[in-house]
Amino acid sequence: MIPNSAEIRSWLQANTPEVLRDPKHPDRGALAWGGSRRPFHDPDVERWFREVTARGWAVPDWPVEHGGAGLDAAATADVRAELAAVGAGGLLMNFGTLMISPLITKFGTEEQCRLHLPRMAMGNVAWCLGFSEPDRGSDLAGLQCRAVKDGDDYIVTGAKVWNSHTDRADYMELLVRTDPDAPKHKGISVLMVDLRSPGISISPIELISGRSEFCYTTFDEVRVPVDNRLGEENEGWRLVQVGLRHEREAVVAMAMTDQGFTGRKRRSLIELAQTAGPDAVPADVMADIARLEIENLAFAATKRRARQAAESGQDCVHPSVLKYVGAQLTQRRRDLEMGLRGAGGVGWEGEGYDEEELRSTREWLRAFGLSIEGGTSEIQLNIIAKRVLALPTN
Ligand SMILES: Cc1cc2nc3c(=O)[nH]c(=O)nc-3n(C[C@H](O)[C@H](O)[C@H](O)COP(=O)(O)OP(=O)(O)OC[C@H]3O[C@@H](n4cnc5c(N)ncnc54)[C@H](O)[C@@H]3O)c2cc1C
Known part of the structure; x- marks a missing residue:
């Protein structure tokens, strides 16, 4: 029987180890990414992780046979909120679950779904993306890695670059050229x-x-079974x-969250400005904050509309629009936050900076x-110019 959100909440409240609320806990990477190359340090955290993932x-x-709990959108949102409330909002939010599983579900054979999806859902296997090449980033279709x-x-012979977390992954979704002509x-x-596999x-x-x-990954005559091809040759x-x-939707979703992996809300720009004192923040900076907050609200409403449309099988906002605007808004937010923190906004390490300041510096750079x-x-x-606005190409 499917548990309701009150039962899920009370189970999580009663069973979640207190240490999970610590954003610096060494097991955070294993919780977010899973996989065989990120072992747990704390047996209580690992036990909790195994129980929660076994419940889907x-x-x-996701369907139960693929390792999920078979819940609808509203119940799923409830579970995610309950996980965030106990400090585990980013549980297994990674390349595998967010970006690769939709492809396996849509294009994979039944056997590929049965093999790969439950292992992702249980966090037994971590995935990474092998798209970009040393001379082919934006021109992705020009990729040269041969199979x-x-x-x-x-x-398979060739090289990939900027592959996030490949050194901690078990599997890669790899793009290869199978017909050079x-x-x-x-x-x-x-x-x-x-x-x-030998040769990687x-x-x-x-x-x-x-x-x-990031990693630089080379393939020197690596043998990959034809059965591991996803979709048609x-x-x-x-x-x-x-x-x-x-990927574009996930990048925006992860970047825009105000809670991050810890599930702890950080101070808003307005709160930071208030902390600085009534006359400490120039009027033009306050105007920038107000403009950004309004745009953030509009963006949140647009994302909601896009999600609702997608749930009913329609497209209403192109993901490139979400990616472009989401990246801009997040970068503006990080810039403003850094400015408001003053010297604290450039903290790197040491006693002189609190945890929020250290996180803010890293997030500014990451943005x-x-x-x-x-x-x-x-x-x-x-x-957007070509596909949304249909502008002429010359
Ligand atoms: C945080 C992060 C994570 C990443 N993770 C991965 C990963 O996991 N796996 C992976 O394979 N790759 C990953 N990448 C790589 C990423 O996909 C590429 O960096 C990106 O596609 C750009 O390619 P490039 O770096 O070769 O830049 P280039 O393509 O060389 O572009 C250089 C500049 O020229 C501009 N430009 C290029 N072509 C055009 C054009 N036609 N019109 C207008 N401007 C143009 C670009 O906008 C850019 O400003 C990651 C990158 C980052 C920053």
Whole structure:
């Protein structure tokens, strides 16, 4: 029997380890990403994670046979709110559940669904995306990583770059060229690659934030079973379109959340301005805050409208519009927040800064990537010009 939200709440309140409320808890990565390469440090947290995922609460709206709880949209929102309330709002919100599972569900065989979806839902396997190449980022359709059929396998050779969290992932959704003679959009296929296959080399790249979120991944004659192809051979571009749509929506959804993974609301810009004192914030900055808050409200209403339309099978807002506007609004918010914090806004480490200040510095730096990942803002504007506004190309 499906539990109601009161039962879910009382179970979570009674069973969630208190340490999960600590945003610096070392098991946060394992909770968000899962997978075999992020072991838990705390047995209580791991036990809780196994029980919650076994109940299907990490992906409440997935069918039970795929590892979900089979709940409708309203009940799913309730479960997510209850998880956030106990400090686990980002439970398994990752590439696998948000971006790759929709493709497997739509294009995968029954066997592929049975194999991959429950392992994602239980957090046993973590996924990453292998799209961009050293000379092919925006021009994704020009990708050169080759896959040549040899019996029951493809032999894959090439390189991918900016692959987030690949060093901690088990599987990659990899875009490869299977027909070099076809027009560029027509010769692409999608493979699901076990990252432990011989011939794969993964090198982390260090970032401005001091973290190493990205990897450079090379494939040297890597054998991938033909059975691991998702969708038809050379039809990968169609899957890419669907996948990018989910990626763009997920990027915006994750960036715009005011609660983040900890489920703890941070102070609004207005609260920060009030803390600074009545005359400390210049009038033009207050006007910028007001403008941003109004645009955020309009954007939230637009996202709600888009979600409602999508639930009834209609398109009303192109995901490129959401991605472009969401990235802009988040970057403006981070800039304003940094300015309002003064010297505290550039805190990096040490006793002189509180936890919120340290987080704010890292989030400010992280926000630069929002207008690049999942397709740059310029590319979103090109798409909007062509597909939404139908502007002439010359
Ligand atoms: C945080 C983050 C996470 C990422 N995660 C992943 C991942 O997991 N997997 C993965 O494969 N990739 C990932 N990427 C890579 C990302 O998809 C690429 O960086 C992006 O597509 C841009 O490609 P590029 O870096 O090669 O830039 P380029 O394509 O070289 O673009 C350089 C500049 O030229 C502009 N430009 C290029 N073409 C046009 C055009 N036709 N019209 C107008 N302007 C243009 C761009 O907007 C950009 O400003 C990630 C990137 C970031 C920042």
